[in-house]
Amino acid sequence: MSEIVLLASIISLILLVSAPSLKAFMTGAPILYSPVRAAEEALVFARARPGEKFIDLGMGNGRTLVVASDKFGLDVGGYELSPIIFWIAKINLRFRKIRSARLYLKNFYDQDLSQNDIIFCFLTPHAMDKLKIKFEKELKPGTRVISYAFRIKEWRALEVLDCGLPGKIFIYKI
Ligand SMILES: C[S@@+](CC[C@H](N)C(=O)[O-])C[C@H]1O[C@@H](n2cnc3c(N)ncnc32)[C@H](O)[C@@H]1O
Numbered sequence: 318m319s320e321i322v323l324l325a326s327i328i329s330l331i332l333l334v335s336a337p338s339l340k341a342f343m344t345g346a347p348i349l350y351s352p353v354r355a356a357e358e359a360l361v362f363a364r365a366r367p368g369e370k371f372i373d374l375g376m377g378n379g380r381t382l383v384v385a386s387d388k389f390g391l392d393v394g395g396y397e398l399s400p401i402i403f404w405i406a407k408i409n410l411r412f413r414k415i416r417s418a419r420l421y422l423k424n425f426y427d428q429d430l431s432q433n434d435i436i437f438c439f440l441t442p443h444a445m446d447k448l449k450i451k452f453e454k455e456l457k458p459g460t461r462v463i464s465y466a467f468r469i470k471e472w473r474a475l476e477v478l479d480c481g482l483p484g485k486i487f488i489y490k491i
Contacts (some may be wrong), residue, residue, distance in 0.1 A: 320321060321333040325384055346349045348399065348402060349439070350378065350380060350439075351380070351381065351466075352379050352482050353384055354373075354480065355367070355381075355439075355465045355484070355486055356381040356384040356385060356463075357384055357388060358480050359437070359457070359486045359488060360388070360389050360391075360435070362486075362488050363435055363461040363463060363475075363488050364461075365385070365389045365391055365435055365461075366390060367391065368391070368434070369391050369392065369434035370391070370392050370394070370433045370434045371385040371391040371392065371393045371434070371435045371437065372395060372396070372419075372435070372437070373393075373396075373438075374395075374437070374440065374448070375395075375396065375397060375398070375438070375439070375440055376395025376396065377403050377406065377422070378405050378409050378420070379395060379407075379410050381395075381404030381437050382395055382406070382415065382418055383409065383415065385437075386413075386415045386418065387415070391435065392417065393417075394419030394423070394433075395418070395420055396424070396425040396428060398421075398422070398425075399422070400422060403422045412438060418459065426448075429455065430452070430455050431455045431456060431457055433456075434437060434460060434461070435460070435462075435463065436452075436456075436461070436462045436463065437465070438462070438463065438467075439464075439466060440472075441467065442467050445464060445468075445469050445470075446470065448469075449472070450469075452469075452491070456491045457491065459490070459491065460490070460491045461475075461490050461491075462488075462489040462491070463486065463487070463488050463489075464487045464489075465484055466483075466485065467484075469487065469489060472489050473489075474487045475489055476488040
């Protein structure tokens with residue numbers, strides 16, 4: 318009997334941890350990391366100014382936040398749906414002593430994005446289609462949207478950077 322309870326507990330724990338990761342995979346993007354240079358180049362061309370609010374939608378291990386904070390002095394934040402990846406990001410940011418980072422274990426589709434100045438995405442074309450509608454409703458004029466690898470359909474990019482990385486970088490301004 319106790320073995321059955323133990324097995325059921327282990328299965329429940331696995332489901333609890335893996336379900337959000339599966340949802341992230343299905344609705345946003347799989348866990349892949351953008352090259353560090355993508356955020357560096359994009360933030361130069363987006364004319365990032367110290368103190369501006371930067372958010373990564375699906376922050377992964379938090380690498381773009383480290384660049385945005387350390388190299389550009391931005392006020393950084395990120396959303397992540399997968400709990401294991403979220404904790405990796407949290408440890409990464411703590412290790413880099415970026416204590417003010419706003420990190421949320423939440424679905425970015427359900428969040429109010431209107432207070433951000435710069436939004437970074439490395440998602441999928443489908444996710445960008447969904448976000449486009451949200452961006453058009455919510456973002457204030459002047460907000461820059463950076464999309465690594467995938468363009469936003471029907472939007473005219475401020476810059477398209479081809480820096481020799483596997484993907485192009487699309488920069489938009491609302
Ligand atoms: C391709 S990775 C990009 C990671 C990071 N932004 C980078 O550039 O290195 C996409 C991340 O988004 C997360 N994600 C996907 N859908 C999400 C959602 N709806 N809400 C929050 N995070 C999501 C995934 O778990 C994954 O870690």
